[in-house]
Amino acid sequence: MLGLLEQIIKQAVERISSQILTYVPGLLAAIFILAVAWVAARAVRWLIIKIFKGITFDRFLKRSGLSSIIDTAGRLQTSQVVAKTVYWIILIAGILVALNSFNSDLSSRLTEMAVFLFPKLVAAAAIIVAGTWIGRYFGRTTLIWAVNEGMPWPRKLSAFVRALFTFGGIVAAADHLDFARDVFLAAFILVVGGIVLAASLALGLSGRESVRNYLHEGKGTAEENADDRPLWRHL
């Protein structure tokens, strides 16, 4: 009985020892890789902040409106956000390499997936940022135009234009990632179709008025009344 117990314990210890001997080198390698990745990530973050500070990168981003995508209040420095993003990318890459050092199926699959997805994720993120930036630009253009033209609800119009472009960016990104492609595409088509219908109705209704004026009064458009005249006369 005691012999059997001793044998079982001995086998268990041997198994654990064998497993430890199998995994320890990998673990040590993983720890080393992680440490190197962490140091590299910190160094790169420091470097990015230093370099972009020197060439007034933040001012450029602020001017172009890209920084307001990240922080509308404008307190956040975009170069720091970029530096932090790069920091985490390096760190995650380090973790993946470290996992791969265990040489297991799971770690290999994880690494493969990450390597395969990474460029697509970056491209999708760039598409969303571009869509947001374009939305912001045209939103502001719409706001100023609506104010100068005396249109009702300028802010809502501006927000709508902004949302439309941002949504367009999200649809394109989803399409790029093959993520719920049909859902986003169908929603986008519905929104654009709705806009076209609304615009057609608006044009049709105003055109009907012009045609009526033309037929009844012999004028292409309604006679300018006092409120329609330009606010100024000449340069």
Added chain:
Amino acid sequence: MEGIDRADIVIGVPSYNNGRTIGHVIAAAQAGVEKYFPQFRAVIVNSDGGSTDGTREAVLGTGLNKEQLLLMTTPLFPVHRLSFPYHGIPGKGSAFRLIFQIARQLDARACVVVDSDLRSITPEWIDLLLRPILHTGFDFVGPYYHRHKYDGTITNSIVYPLTRALYGMRLRQPIGGDFGISRRLIGRYLTRNDWETDTARFGIDIWMSTIAIAEGYRVCQSFLGAKLHDAKDPGLHLSDMLHQVVGSVFRLMQEYEPVWTSSTGSQEVDLFGFRYGVGLDPIEVNTERMIAAFRRGCEELGEIWSAALSPETYAAIRRIGARNPGAQDFSLDDDLWSQVVLDFAVAYKKQPVERAHLLRSLTPLYLARIASFVRETRLLGSDEVDERIEHLCLAFEHKKPELIRRWNNKPEPASHQPRRVESTADSKLRMEV
């Protein structure tokens, strides 16, 4: 152009749907040449932007009753009339470019450009715009008119005071539209590579005037009497014209920075012609709508104005916008207005917001200034209004050192007192409180 290989004088008339008035302009130009320059070969060029109202037919078909001219000398050469559609960006600048190219091709000694919507042009205008170039050696002749106190508001409230403060020359109508230009200056214009900018549109007038002044060409002005013209096409929006003209001024400020930052004060520009008083068309202005547009801007454009204006200026603007809409003492005074324009100039250079957005967001502020000006000058005569404009010019000149400092990112001097950006109406309001 067949059969015309050279000319001494080219008279250019840009047009777009000006069929109603262009016949008179062409006839006046032809009469001017035949009466005052009978010994010269002259060509009248219409550069048209695709008119559909028979403008070009009017140019080529207008008859001139020579029996009424009583010419002292028989013209030696016939005055040719040409009409071409121009290509490229639609706008007055593109039309001018074609006229200048023709003038260069014909090796013309001088070129005159006049607006096609003029109702008050006379043959004497051609004499007054050409003679300083042909006989006195000037390169650029600007117009000097009598205009209604509410006509030419962009000129009076921005372009004249700013150009005068920057370049130190009191050229009264830098965007008047009727100019005389020497061969030398035409050559210079055509060598420029910024024709595809706002210069192609309404920025052309200030572009021509600024280059002439800033590059040291001999500049003068001629008194032409009254300027009466058709109202601008209502389809052209104020915001477009304002942003093209002001955008050109700001863009040229960057190019000629060494010129304007080294000059101080301002000097008179030689004036030809005999000044006399004239009657003018009345102009009605709806200040309530202008103030409403300004208030709407205050409510909606805060994010742009706060980036473009200095904190003190923005606060002062907000205070005016927050005032009771029906207040009779609405005022955007000279001091604050000049500060607004100079803040926008600095913002144009530093670009805290997109330039197109910046320039277009100026419209409500400009309307506020015009409303304020109209209310303050409602009972004033033309001489008193001229004094008010002179006062505004001095406000711009007074602020020029500060503009230079901010333009060059230099720190505020320790002894510098805080700017007075509070409007007169603000002071009154505070006293009442």
